[in-house]
Amino acid sequence: MNTIMRGLLAVALIVGLGALFPSASGAVTKPSGELTVSAAASLTDVFPVIADAFQKRFPGTEIRFNFAGSSTIMNQVIAGAPVDVIATASEPTMRLGVDTRIVARPLLFAKNDLAIAVPAGNPENIKTLTDLQRNGLLLGVCETVVPCGSAAAEMFFNNKLDVTPVTRELDVRSLLGKVISGDLDAGIVYITDVKAAGSKVEFIEIPVKDNVVTTYPLAIVSDSKNTELAERFVNFVRFSTTSQGILRAFGFAKPW
Secondary structure (H helix, E strand, O other): OOHHHHHHHHHHHHHHHHHHOOOHHHOOOOOOEEEEEEEEHHHOOHHHHHHHHHHHHOOOEEEEEEEEOHHHHHHHHHOOOOOOEEEOOOHHHHHHHHHOOOEOOOEEEEEEEEEEEEEOOOOOOOOOHHHHHOOOOOEEEEOOOOHHHHHHHHHHHHOOOOOOOOEEEOOHHHHHHHHHHOOOOEEEEEHHHHHHHHHHEEEEEOOHHHOOEEEEEEEEEOOOOOHHHHHHHHHHHHHOHHHHHHHHHOOOEOOO
16 A cells, blocks of 8 residues: 555544544534524424424433424513523414524525315305405404414415405414304414314415415524534434424425
8 A cells, every 4th residue: 555545544544533522622513402493384284294204313412392483482581581492384484583683593494385274065165265354254363473364465465365354363273263163154274274274274375376375484592502403403403314304294394
């Protein structure tokens, strides 16, 4: 073996050993501990599945969740709630955290479309967006401070629809619950929510040209007590094929 080859092998061995036994100055440690994640209500079904996959990959970790409307969880974090990671259903909501320096460098990890949710059997025989303008129709939407509400308002405006919601909910799951119970004839929710509800509810897809898409960012909270684990989780959600596959299975699309 010539001198050059011996030198290259020596370098490779040093690099390999460095990866296995990193130095104290740049240690790559095994993540451990607990993490509190505040997430948009529309992530209620998918995030626990992603967390299970993360915890299996990194034994000794525990992910706890707080689900609510995006504006609610952001206000909680700004007020000092002990949260490590926040995931919202819109970029403008996350921007509030960036502007107040509560979070930095959010990553987009999913996108979602709106759909018309109706009770099982579709009693009012709703077929299109224009049907939502009927007199006497009990239509529900989210509050405009919540991403699903602002997206619905934008969609109504873009399609020149004159609708009169009878309720405005603070999160999409509360709205969906009222559709499932039959208290509402229709509600504007995310397509992922109606798919997760299964046979409890029916839905009408909204054509792409008429629809509004919302993107989901997540970020580490500046006051996190476990930034290493928080970074691992954020990167897992955004970059791992496992997480992205789970998101696709639940109906979320790629944001890129």
